[in-house]
Amino acid sequence: xxxxxxxxxxxxxxxxxxxxxxxxxxxxxxxxxxxxxxxxxxxxxxxxxxxxxxxxxxxxxxxxxxxxxxxxxxxxxxxxxxxxxxxxxxxxxxxxxxxxxxxxxxxxxxxxxxxxxxxxxxxxxxxxxxxxxxxxxxxxxxxxxxxxxxxxxxxxxxxxxxxxxxxxxxxx
Numbered sequence: 001x002x003x004x005x006x007x008x009x010x011x012x013x014x015x016x017x018x019x020x021x022x023x024x025x026x027x028x029x030x031x032x033x034x035x036x037x038x039x040x041x042x043x044x045x046x047x048x049x050x051x052x053x054x055x056x057x058x059x060x061x062x063x064x065x066x067x068x069x070x071x072x073x074x075x076x077x078x079x080x081x082x083x084x085x086x087x088x089x090x091x092x093x094x095x096x097x098x099x100x101x102x103x104x105x106x107x108x109x110x111x112x113x114x115x116x117x118x119x120x121x122x123x124x125x126x127x128x129x130x131x132x133x134x135x136x137x138x139x140x141x142x143x144x145x146x147x148x149x150x151x152x153x154x155x156x157x158x159x160x161x162x163x164x165x166x167x168x169x170x171x172x
Contacts, residue, residue: 001030001037004052009100009148013050018057018144021080024122028058032078032120035060044098046136048143051099057081059140061133068132075133079117079125082141086114091131095139095149096162106158107149109135 007014021028031049035058039047045063049056058080065074089111096104112130115137119125129137139149153159 002034003041004034004038006038006042006098007051007053009150011053011099013053013055014099014143014148015146016050016055017146018048018050018055020057021118024080024118024120028056028080029078029120031056032058032060036062036078039098042098046140047098048140050143050146057144059144061136061140063133063136077117077127078120079115080120082115082117082137082144084110084113084138084141085116085126088112091135093132093135094158095135097139097149099143100148100150102161102163103150104160104162105150105153106155107135107139107152108154109138109152113137115141 035047035049035052038052039060039062046059046061049058059082061075061077063075066072087110090108091111092106092108094104095107111134112128113134115127115129117125150159
């Protein structure tokens with residue numbers, strides 16, 4: 001596995017609609033593993049292939065146990081071609097992004113979503129997600145459609161600088 005270079009806002013690939021994955025093979029599983037390692041090294045909770053410079057519909061998600069609340073379970077996903085097929089409710093919360101380091105903003109999202117995708121064994125899956133997990137799914141799937149969280153911020157005054165240092169570039 002390898003830690004890959006994160007692409008930052010301004011990179012044109014982040015604004016493109018990613019291409020569908022036709023089949024799950026060893027190269028896709030390796031890519032998902034490399035994305036996983038990159039996400040963990042950067043202390044993220046999600047990563048989409050365009051964020052590492054590849055126009056592929058592939059995401060990884062890791063929410064550790066107790067992420068928001070003490071009794072929250074751990075969630076781990078490596079998924080190809082995810083799409084939201086149902087959404088319900090509304091929530092607004094602060095989001096950040098590995099491709100826009102040092103900034104956060106308030107983003108309106110659905111409270112719950114149902115996601116259809118393909119797992120790394122090539123099997124179709126459906127995932128019902130609520131709360132923060134639903135937000136992460138929406139955020140990562142947006143990346144696959146060339147949308148950044150800052151595009152969804154309604155009140156631009158909620159965009160806040162949370163750290164001053166420049167992003168560290170990770171060598172691939």
